[in-house]
Amino acid sequence: MKNLESNPENDISTEGKIKNAARTVFHKKGFAAARTRDIAEEAGINLALLNYYFRSKEKLFNIVMLETFQNFFASIATVFNDSDSSLEGKIEKFASDYIDLLFQEPEIPLFIMSEIRNNPVELMKRIDLKGAVFNSVFFKQYIERVKEGKIKELHFLHFMMNFMGLIAFPFIAKPLLKELSGSNEEQFNEIVAERKTLIPVWMKAILTS
Amino acid sequence: MKNLESNPENDISTEGKIKNAARTVFHKKGFAAARTRDIAEEAGINLALLNYYFRSKEKLFNIVMLETFQNFFASIATVFNDSDSSLEGKIEKFASDYIDLLFQEPEIPLFIMSEIRNNPVELMKRIDLKGAVFNSVFFKQYIERVKEGKIKELHFLHFMMNFMGLIAFPFIAKPLLKELSGSNEEQFNEIVAERKTLIPVWMKAILTS
DNA sequence: GTCTATAACGTGATAGAC
């Protein structure tokens, strides 16, 4: 699974530096709390240049947000449509790859959920999530498994809530969960890493319970 | 389980009206995106009164945030420390009660996670989450069950991630999940309501898999 | 206590020199 970002860090153009900085700051603080001055500083350039290249904070944000969103779901689609693997294989691969990905960019789930809250419609119009799900090989295999009676009849939405939640929730609730468990960064990450192999086992247990 | 809020809606004092309005607006938009004008309007009072009573936006926010946070976890502690019920009974009761609670205030999980991100330490210092967890009857029963060999040996943090995630994630990711599944509000809520009884079954499956 | 009017401030955006 490739990196979530299309602009690698070795993008040394000014425009690229600004976009990378914007991504960092927006992901960490969200649109409303992020200041263009923060972004300029992070990029090591002057505030005026930001507007020179991107016209406005909002335009810059829309670019970053759309890219993040697209990359986030493109990486889902890849695994979901691999035609060589079984349903179980896809579950294993997805859990493992996605948790690795989230270790690299842990703020993304909370960022996406927060920003969608403030902009429920606009963004998702541009990506056909529904189609991507229901036309995926993964979905067809799921339905097939249910028909065969190999797994319990369970609304696919439940499945997605469970699967995505088990993967993403530790990253969304990390500060809380660390505090609540008294873990330090290292211990916490170790536990989360274990989930790469545990989640597929649990999903199977859920689907056959 | 009591309502999350300590200031009921029949609080007709001006101070109470402002606080209730602030809670509504902050929960929906977060600190940075919320405007004091929005809060004043929501409360049906003048902007100047907000500062008269609470001095500043930040002070008002801190009050609301602390209250939300305390109430949120007070309602956890209640179920977790009921000494009359078994571990399984607590899981059932908690899942059911908490999902009902979140139907009343669906923005709270995302609100809490978002605001903790911007203020990781301050807030949680004031509540001994760690102690509340490890001293709870629930935790002791969990450890006991593991010792008995009745459930799998699984780090309690995994258990909490799974349990909390299964309950809260649908509310955190609601706009996304609705879009992705093509559900309308009613259909979505129906599915989530089913989880009140499904989650205990799944937790059991996870713990014995 | 509650209001109107306004001050003070922070932030996004631009003008203009280089």
Next chain:
DNA sequence: GTCTATCACGTTATAGAC
């Protein structure tokens, strides 16, 4: 293209009348 300086605006906060 890049910078410094500054403007323009929205929002928080306060002064002062009632």
